[in-house]
Amino acid sequence: MKRLALTIAAFVLLGAGDPATETEHVVGEGETLGGIANRAGVPLASIAAVNGLTEPYSVRVGQKLFIPRQRTHTVKSGDTAMGVANRYKVPYSQLAIANGLNENGSIRIGQKLIIPAVMSQAQVASMTNAMTNAKAPEVPYFRRPHDGPVMLGYNLRANGKGHDGLDFKAELGDMVRAASTGTVIFAGSEPTRFGRLVVIDHGRGWHTAYGHLSSITVKEGETIRAGERLGLAGEAGIATTPELHFEIRKDGKPINPAPKMPKRTGN
Structure with a gap:
């Protein structure tokens, strides 16, 4: 103090x-x-x-x-x-x-x-x-992590199958930005699906995840502000084309990101 x-x-x-x-x-x-x-x-x-x-x-x-x-x-x-x-x-x-x-x-x-x-x-x-006394908001304000169009939307079924986030179309090496301010809790290799992955903790049980990155530019434990770069888009993991897989989770459960972000400019 x-x-x-x-x-x-x-x-x-x-x-x-x-x-x-x-x-x-x-x-x-x-x-x-x-x-x-x-x-x-x-x-x-x-x-x-x-x-x-x-x-x-x-x-x-x-x-x-x-x-x-x-x-x-x-x-x-x-x-x-x-x-x-x-x-x-x-x-x-x-x-x-x-x-x-x-x-x-x-x-x-x-x-x-x-x-x-x-x-x-x-x-x-x-x-x-x-x-x-500043506290994490009940629901963080999320901005778009990438400006590209959404190739594949959120479609998670009751049995847990389907698609648990958004896939943004990207060019190799495009900047990927933090959707909200928080602390990086994972920045490394995820071998089963995403290749290179970053996960950010926004407090009160809210997390965001960013997958298929070509490179990661943050470290675990680092505080990152909304809009700051966390990595570059790529096709790591199971991706077949450059893209960004983006998830929002609350208490470990997937949340549809689309309604929580501003619409893409021009849409």
Whole structure:
């Protein structure tokens, strides 16, 4: 918790009201997180992360959002860690923790240091609670893992036979993206059907699986955000043409992915 609070404290409180400098924003009528991020000049993903928001990033009128802004200092000849701390009027101990400095406070020319803000305990506690209390949604928001058309749809019968996911038509080497944010729990060879397979845990019993990959670009235990690459499409396993087999499962049971994703552009 101490490390989390200090990490949050690296965000600087510059003011309020001006979209270019405000660090707290109260959502107004008709506002979206994307619009707020664009006006503030801060990446949407950064605002979402510090406020514990998940896709589709819905916000409500009157909701208070923290806008993370960060100062940095690039070390120049003659700089010392203590001198940098004094220059920015921050406790040396916080500067050291924020940047992982050793006991000697050694820094090197060209090193970029995070300058932690001196924040009130109430501000730190409020941000910490927003992040700590963020929970996986009951039903994750799923985006399409590939933009190609569906070659074979979901058709699972009561006896467990049939097709338990969607097969997307792909070109060899196409990017395959995570359908939702989560943790990679399997990334390797599955010899009976998929060849190369990635499985992501999205919390609350939700998982997605991505099969027939030509290569895997993530590792087990890695956190991956929605839309990030996890591998490249291929024809590994029993596939006879480049494709992506995609599954959504809840508590181990297959779920039809089609109704849970946005329709393909152009459909």
